[in-house]
Amino acid sequence: MIVCLCHRISDRDIQVAVKSGTASFDELQDDLRVATACGCCRDSALEVFSACACSGASSGAAPAASACH
Ligand code: FES
Numbered sequence: 903m904i905v906c907l908c909h910r911i912s913d914r915d916i917q918v919a920v921k922s923g924t925a926s927f928d929e930l931q932d933d934l935r936v937a938t939a940c941g942c943c944r945d946s947a948l949e950v951f952s953a954c955a956c957s958g959a960s961s962g963a964a965p966a967a968s969a970c971h
Pocket of ligand 1: 905906907908909936937938939940941942943944
């Protein structure tokens with residue numbers, strides 16, 4: 903599913919970024935540029951990022967727990 907139409911970023915792209923060590927939403931924005939144009943996708947992108955950071959990135963080093971409230 904495409905989350906960010908401006909940069910054509912999918913939920914899978916976000917998932918891959920989290921699994922490869924992206925630990926914060928700011929870092930995700932630096933890497934993928936998600937939510938850096940019109941900003942419409944910010945809430946959705948944040949939701950996907952939080953879900954991935956909390957549950958999907960258990961392949962070794964734990965991500966920063968700051969995204970899991
Ligand atoms: S849809 Fe993501 S910045 Fe516009």
